[in-house]
Amino acid sequence: MSEKIPAKQRLRDVVDSVYRAAWEAKERGEPVGWSSSKFPAEIPETLGLAVTYPENQAAGIAAKHGGQRLCEYAEGLGYSNDICGYARISLAYAAGAEADERPMPQPDFVLCCNNICNCMIKWYEAIARMHNIPLIMIDVPYNNTVDVPEARVAYVRAQFEDAIAQLEELTGRTWSNERFKEVCANANRSASAWLKACGYCSVKPSPLNGFDLFNHMADIVTARCKPETAEAFEQLAAEYEEGVAKGESTWHYDENYRIMFEGIPCWPELQALFKPLKDSGANTVAVVYAPAFGFQYTDVDDMARAYCRAPNSVCIEAGTAWRADLCKENQVDGILVHYNRSCKPWSGYMLEMERRWHDQLGVPVVGFDGDQADPRNFSEAQYQTRVQGLAELMAANKAAGGQGK
Secondary structure, eight states: OOOOOOHHHHHHHHHHHHHHHHHHHHHTTOOEEEEOTTSOTHHHHHTTOEEEOHHHHHHHHHHTTOHHHHHHHHHHTTOOTTSOHHHHHHHHHHTTOOOTTSOOOOOSEEEEETTSOTHHHHHHHHHHHHHTOOEEEEOOOOOSSSSOOHHHHHHHHHHHHHHHHHHHHHHOOOOOHHHHHHHHHHHHHHHHHHHHHHHGGGSSSOSSOHHHHHHHHHHHHHOTTSHHHHHHHHHHHHHHHHHHHHTOOSOOSOOSEEEEEESOOOGGGHHHHHHHHHHHTEEEEEESTTGGGOOOOSSHHHHHHHHTOOGGGSOHHHHHHHHHHHHHHTTOSEEEEEEETTOHHHHHTHHHHHHHHHHHHOOOEEEEEEOSSOGGGOOHHHHHHHHHHHHHHHHHHHHTTOOOO
16 A cells, blocks of 8 residues: 655645646647736636746745845846845746746736735736736725725625636636636635644644744645645645644644744745744744635635735734734744845834734734845844844743733
8 A cells, every 4th residue: 555645745746736737838828827826816727727926936936045046137137126025036037037946937917916015016017018918907905994895895806807807808718607616615625724734833732833834835825726735735734633633743842932923934044044943942833924825705705805804905903913813822922023124014014013912912022134035134143133032031921920811
């Protein structure tokens, strides 16, 4: 009997199949798209279109230490080093830079949704101009209220319908409501399994480390509408459940402290991020970036609401409450905040969030400067000092009898 393939290998295989399918579609002369990560993937999947994701590509390139090379290439084209590192990597690749770390076919159309940030709009406009190809845009306004107003739901849903019509005309494909229902069922199944896997961080001690979730995120970004993704995430959740039963964990070190890592990881510096946490016995048991892609909904209107709730498109009250609840559920002793030069919308309100966390949670909060893709913006020495400081504050807080509210 053949040995069972671990979930992490199945998840890697799914992502590789997405890129392989795009190359194969290109070879057949079919249109291939590039999509922002929070564009409704259900739309191109229903139409059977091959789509790849520049953010996932950029993270992969950065993790394999190619980010600085492509960032500098983009800067040579005139793009400022103040803009997102993902954008610079993607623009460099679109302009012809080589990226053996994660190659993908050049696009015939681009799909953009600004529920991440408005930099996304200019980034994808630039790609569309470079290749003289269509840009299909869905505008998701910033939510100033905790609930998504019905007028906004109608506005976003109308854009879903317009995007479908544009893609039908562009590709010659015909929309199928039955296929759409299947795709949405797959997406919800993937999201449910993914969120269940993420939820095992709440167990004490945890059967996993939050950095594991960062490593598995590619699937929920690139392939959340595929049944094989749901199956692999269900297996991942089952493996974590088995770890709880056996008292085993992917975190093979002391769990002296439990922390939330706030923000996108520094992909070029994962080892540098991990080691000081390991040395101090600080297990990351809460992350925001990973579960943020677990879109769940009941119908098309609810799907519009779900895509309006991306972390950077919700009001500070909703964002703070989400994180505070996560910290309470996962019993964190402290919070480590990444002030990410590449993601100013995410980092911009962190100082106010820190103030609220101090009041609401009673745990120490420490921040460090970094970047999700450009290693020039990360100082290992500063990071080590900040993690050491957080460990000392958590120790003092515990000694004083405070373990969070």
